[in-house]
Amino acid sequence: MDNHRAVDNHSEQSRAAASASGCRRDDGGMVRRVVDALADLVVPRLCGGCGRPGLNWCAHCALLLADAPTAVQTRVPLVVPVYAVGPYTGPRRRAILELKEHGRVDLAAPLGRALADALRILDGWSELPMATSLVLIPAPTRKLSARRRGGDPVTAICRSAAAHLGSAVVVLPILTTSPWARDSAGLSASARSANLAGAIGIGGRGLREIATARAGDTAVVLVDDVVTTGATAAESIRVLDRAGIGVHLVLVIAAV
Template identity: 40%
Template sequence: MVAMRGWWRDLTDLVLPAECGGCGRARSVLCPRCRTALNGGAPRRVRPVPEPSGLPVVHAAARYADEVRAALLAHKERGVLALAAPLGAALAGAVRAGLREAGTGVGGLGPVRGRGPVLLVPVPSARRAVRTRGHDPARRIALAAAGELRRTGTSARVLAVLRQRYAVADQSGLGARQRLDNLAGALAVVPGGGRLLCGGGPVVLVDDLMTTGASLTEAARAVRAANRTVKSAVYPAVAGEGREERKTGPRMAGSNGGGGVIREAICAAVVAASPDSFEINRN
């Protein structure tokens, strides 16, 4: 009986955590104050400094600080899986903001017409981290975000097609340049994944957090490489882009797929980004 009570308590804590993931308030997955910190503001365009060459346009739902930081760490490191739903809702908001800015006719403005669903591609965690944590945080949040997008009228699906080609060093403690070097060439799209990416709608790289932008930059490189391999016209090659494109980063293709400026059908969205990255209009 005692063992049964312990098992039931563990199951209850999985479904309804003993405390708020943001502030520790009792018996709440995420209390109203912490939900406001996560979802209370409009998602914003974010840009790290220095900005890596090849980083897609990124939108974030919230600043990585205080309650938002605590909630992300609780989900990622402590396995508070019930937080995936509110974190996914925040990520869905950032995805919508990116799609609106890109002018795709989606992002809360209706479904993608004639191009297939929005494709959410999560940045994968290292295999050893997944084993240690028992789950892949970015993929779990992406699945919750796709469900939220579908619930609000935007067709979306998760394509977990990125894999690490080899083990990389722990990113903690590394500077921006070191992180880029550490991840260079580390990701690849699984065989057949490029065709899946080409056959859908806009591609949105997603992650729980952006600090230096190194992970999203490497993920974007891997997606572009896969699509060049299958000779797709959806993604233009990075080589030969002009100074302005290097400065502002890749932009998503319009829904008509022709005429005007040739743009890239890829952007990125994260739950949170470093506070400094929200100041994109600096000189």
């Protein structure tokens, strides 16, 4: 899409400006390095993908994360294409678990970059419609889970991706899950569908944000961290469609 190319140009200009500014004054750089070194003495940094000490995310794991997206056939049929950045294995799996279960909010950055790269590739493949803006809608999560994790990991990943893609990309966390919905872990595809039927709704952002997703020149992508059966995506698409929001594509970080 044209907005992706404009974003890339804008990002290059921003990096050039930041580089020039850094050449003029680097007073804060030494302070940050000292603070980081002291922090490492108290709580050593470990790579979120392999556990290697000294870095939040090492170059080797970054290379393994940089897969081209692949099409996914879900057990629950979906009316739109589904793509995954890669399989739910290795550094990708560990990063998702560290982010969701161990509070490694810093890992939203590499996962968000991988999501942004995948969106650029899918756009190049013409899997996204020509549009002036792109809306990323995070799959819903239970409020209790989000509270326990210190926030919604999928929304954090989407916002990180949007930062790479630029101002024409909007993140709309408008999907909610009813508190009576069970945790779907361990359920079959049919049981997951039954569990989520009527449990997903829209709320929290207001009519103006929803109107953005309804715009005719907007591409809408439903985003999740992991797809197992496709039940969550299917119910989310149904709810969004009922609200007049047409999803063009589902993109997940990992497929089981």
